[in-house]
Amino acid sequence: MSTNSQALWTRARAYQDKFAALGAVVTDADVLQPAGTLLDLYGEDIRARAFTTHDALRGELMMRPDFTVPIVQQHMAVGAEPARYTYVGKVFRQQEQDESRPTEYVQVGYEVFDGADPAAADAEVFAAISELLSDLPVTASTGDIGILRAAVQGLATTERRRAALMRHLWRPRRFKALLDRFGGRMPIPASRTALLEQADPMAGMPPLLGLRTESEIALRIDALRDDASSDPISNVERDLMDALLKVRETAPNALTALRDISVDLPSIGVAVDGLAKRLDALAARGIDVDALPFETSYGRTSMEYYDGFVFGFAADAELNLPPIATGGRYDALTTVLGGGTGVPAVGGVIRPDLVAIAEGAQ
């Protein structure tokens, strides 16, 4: 379906009207966004996903790859809680791998900035989108990045190792490699052993070049020494992390499994309580939580701003479509974009073009 077809926009506006009826203020964002903000958030990888252009005065600009970032910026600048927003418009994505995927498509979004009851806000967003898909054979997926974060923060190891793991939460391969190394399951590179064996590695240092200073190098060597003398992450904790990452069940069974794990990994207790509250809130909104899938690892490879509840809706696998709707909680993003002060926030988007395809296939 063309992104300019009237039927598509009619459908998109109907969705927006539904969100507005829930109390959302209709808002919008510029197509061209300063590239710097997006690059700082996502890193260089965003260049493979977003279209970049240039203005002689404003420098590098990107065609919005999503609405969330500019909507959060607007809210942090002028908004007050609680607030609900809805928007409709095109987003633009490069497709380096699959030419059949569109480079521009319409999203309709619903974002909730309301910290009074996070579980209720999570359920509100999920239910609002689920409602729009109630006539379609879609499969929901849910997860909770907050449980994984709590598990890492609770590991009995050095702060530096916890920070390194947190930094790579969204890169599963790197995360696993770090966990293996901190758990003593991967050999230390020979070059590092050789460096640390020297009494004074800085003594024979070649001439400095570039911005990185001698003290930065010395500090890193201290950190490496500190790390080499730290105990490995225990096999018990390592196995618990593995068990945690493997949880993939219907929500009530997942909750039971997570409660079992939290007996030995008490740091996830509060986050697991949060999951229980969210399931209650979802049930209160008429969601069949007994059949709702939950996966601890869900959402780990997507864009790295979700830090709590995450969800998606997929059409029949045979249609080979991207998720029809996705969303999640992004409290930390509001802190980054709000210059230190954050607000609890959760939101989701739906793609009317994919809904139409899935309907047509019925």
Place this chain on the structure above:
Amino acid sequence: MTLKLGVPSKGRLMDKTFDWFAARGVILRKSGSDREYAGAVEGIDGIELVLLSAGEIPRELDAGRIHLGVTGSDLVREKLSGWDQRVVEIAKMGFGGADLIIAVPNAWIDVDTLDDLDAVAAAFRANHGFRLRIATKYHRLVRDFLRENGVADYQLIDSQGATEGTIRNETAEAVADITSTGETLRANGLKILSDGMIHSSQATLFRGRRHGWSQEQRNTLKALDEKLTG
């Protein structure tokens, strides 16, 4: 309809390409004066020589404006997204070898692996307030490589030449560049990461997709294949 064969228009790469084909019974040469970019082919019928910049050959192959082309395997990977869906390697030619690598200052005695680079990038960003800069002209290859290897908190700075000098000039902290002997790197006080080999490149004969080719063109390719495989 002839098959158009794109060959780098000057320098060692052109000479070596001519030698490589000559050893297989296909004589390529520039026609007219040395400055003229027209060519002639002997030893096989139906092939037309097109002389152009090595950097343009991937794009021309992809667009179907040439049918065969000699260029660096690094350039094809850098310039064509999903390159192996778009062109086919016919023969690695065994010259023009160069490695795309990541290098950092010798003084970074704490850095030898990508794991080190990633840790330094995180600390550098915290200390300096911006992401560690890697100068390169191979944006796609470097970005894909670093993503696969889970390196974060870096940025790519475009550098089309004299890349090794960017660190001394404080416009970058590391470089990703091609090297054949490592001499330029050493002369500029840089060392290669032990697991930082992004791509080992060499001159390669590629062909584009064959849709739209005539029977005559297909026959010519077959005849060429027979010559090349001897």
